[in-house]
Amino acid sequence: MKIVKEYSSGGVIFRKVDNKNKEVLLIRVRKNGFELPKGHIEQGESESQAAIRECKEEVGIINDLVLGDKVGEIAYSFISENKTIQKKVSYYSITFSGVFNYIKPKNTREIIWISERELETIELVNEELRSIIAKCLL
Known part of the structure; x- marks a missing residue:
């Protein structure tokens, strides 16, 4: 079986709720599980x-986005059309200014904000995302 390497990038979009607490934006594209915008x-x-581009596309963000540090990477593989796809995804912390403004794209089923407490129990498409998201909530 042919092996194909793919590279993607995405963002952990977060906002401050008050002086102590933050929330992170998650999207649901698949039937089950939430994830970070990427592509x-x-x-x-x-x-x-x-x-930055993928966050704008997958969330429909109108705001200007501010790129922060790289906060993590995940790697996984899957089979598609008789090929093994080996995928590496890099994630960056991302903030925005002003009031959050977006128009939800058709391919995105749901957009939610979660707190550090909610992160413990929410269903994610990949468990490795949990530690990457947590870095931006601290």
Whole structure:
């Protein structure tokens, strides 16, 4: 079976609720489980540029986004069309200014904000995301 390597980038969009607490934005694209917005890095695009673009596309964000530090990576593989896809995804912390403004895209089923407490129990598409999200909630 042919092996194909793919690279994606995404963001942990977070906001301050008050002086002590933050929330992180999650999306649900698949039937089950929430995830962070992410997608393929296009030719000539850096990881960080892709993270900003994909967050805008998958959430429908109208606000200007501010890129922060790289907060983690996950790697996984799956089979598609008789190929093994080995995927690596890099995630960056991302903030925005002003009141959050978006128009939900058709392919995104749901957009939610979660607190650190909610992170413990929410169903994620990949358990490795939990520690990456937690870094932005501290």
